[in-house]
Amino acid sequence: MAGYITGDDPKTLVSTAWLAAHLNDPDLRVIDASYYLADMGRDARAEYVEGHIPGARFFDIDEISDARSSLPHMVAPVEKFMSRMRAMGVGDGHQVVVYDGMGLFSAARVWWNFRLMGKTDVAVLDGGFPKWTAEEHPIEDMPPIVRDRHMTVQRQAHLVKDVTQVAQASKLGDWQIVDARSPSRFRGEEPEARAGLRAGHIPGSKNVHYASLFEADGTMKEGDALRAAFEAGGVDLDKRIITTCGSGVTAAILMLGLERLGMQDVSLYDGSWAEWGQFDQLKVETG
Template identity: 55%
Template sequence: MDALVSTEWLARELGASDLRIVDASWHMPAANRQPRAEFEAAHIPGAVFFDIDEIADTSSSLPHMLPSPEKFASRMQALGLGDGSRIVVYDNSELRSSARVWWMLRVFGSHQVAILDGGLQKWRSEGRPVESGKPIVRHRHYTPWMDDKAVRSLAQMKSNLTTKAEQVLDARAASRFSGSEPEPRPGLRSGHIPGARNLPYKELLNEDGTFKRGEELRAAFEQTGVDLSRPVVTTCGSGITAAVLTFGLHLLGHDKVALYDGSWTEWGSQPDTPAVTGSL
């Protein structure tokens, strides 16, 4: 299974015994949307809903931080996502939040994971079937495991200011990166991590919400000055759209990449973290 699958591919595979489909829709609070309610109103047949805010470290003051491996495994079992499953993740969000869940699943040991290109919007625009209601799920075993090499902490990001061992790539809009637009979350400074480069996640997408591919995708990264032969850390506001950049790099075969889970919500709230304003 490719990392990015088409609606045509998924339509052919519906009903396969090892296939699991996950709705990973998430929205900024200001959008005033209820993704679980939207899921119950209409979702791809057989899909389950992945609650990004609940399948998280809910003891943290930061939003949707990674949970423990044990909690993640427990929630996956409850969703019927077991070891050996082929998992296709989609969303109905302009943030392409499916990339966050793709990344989480890989961090916690699932490798047969793909994103549905174009998400639910493309699926429905083609007249493909949807169903409503809450799914009936059979629990499956999910082995708790975590690859923390794909995750960066605040301490590691501070250290990187000195070592510059990893390039930092910020997925936020240019106005937030430069600090000309205030952050949507209260209490955060404006600006970006010193040395970071800016690649708004939408630059990786076509107008219909599908991902760019090949040289067009590569050019989106290279025009920021990123050296694709060197390691990259992705970041954003709270770790959602950073995963879009991580996924884009994966499509290019670049897997020397980690994601700063706390992102600007953590960095911009600390008293001792430097912040830079203005564009590069």
């Protein structure tokens, strides 16, 4: 495992102060990747229209996905991702900063999406839109001026796992499977929000609730404090990891944290519990 990444890093995480200082850089592209669960009662696109970081484009996680899949917001085919980014004016040579309206929730999913497509100059805004507005940085309600930009994509297949690969990892134990859901959902003590899903977790998986990676102000922990959050869940940071959650969103927060800890051998289970929980032939553990 390589060394910790701390402070501003344009490949993982940047502060609101960093973004404020670079907001007018010609090759900076800001993306609002806000996404809310149904029970949150919030409309991500409507909130974006009402106010966003100047120049920000809106990334619709449900629309920029694989329409062929019945599972929620599965990663988009390469061609679709490229065309949507071109339409948003995001392409080669751009430094991308992704944020969301929760602080640090869905932005990491879009960060991982870019990484999967081979784009490394992308960072999550630490503390997100809540921290940006609390510090009275500027916002606007104007749509951005968009100019087409070509994007070259090289899909990094090692960053994603499918259900067959995860089932094998669960059986063989050659990968650690780390679940970002809340402890009560992990243990199967509360019903799943999506209809038809069993309660519980993938056999042999470990639980590191994504919220345990945050400081009290909603920013991500650093260094030893971040490492301790994983170790508290029984994770061995010297062994390779597959992250999972409810539908592949908060699993990306774990990936972001692991990247900050210098881990290289990490993949995300895109189908996550929305897939695993619906198939009776896949074993489930509770407790």
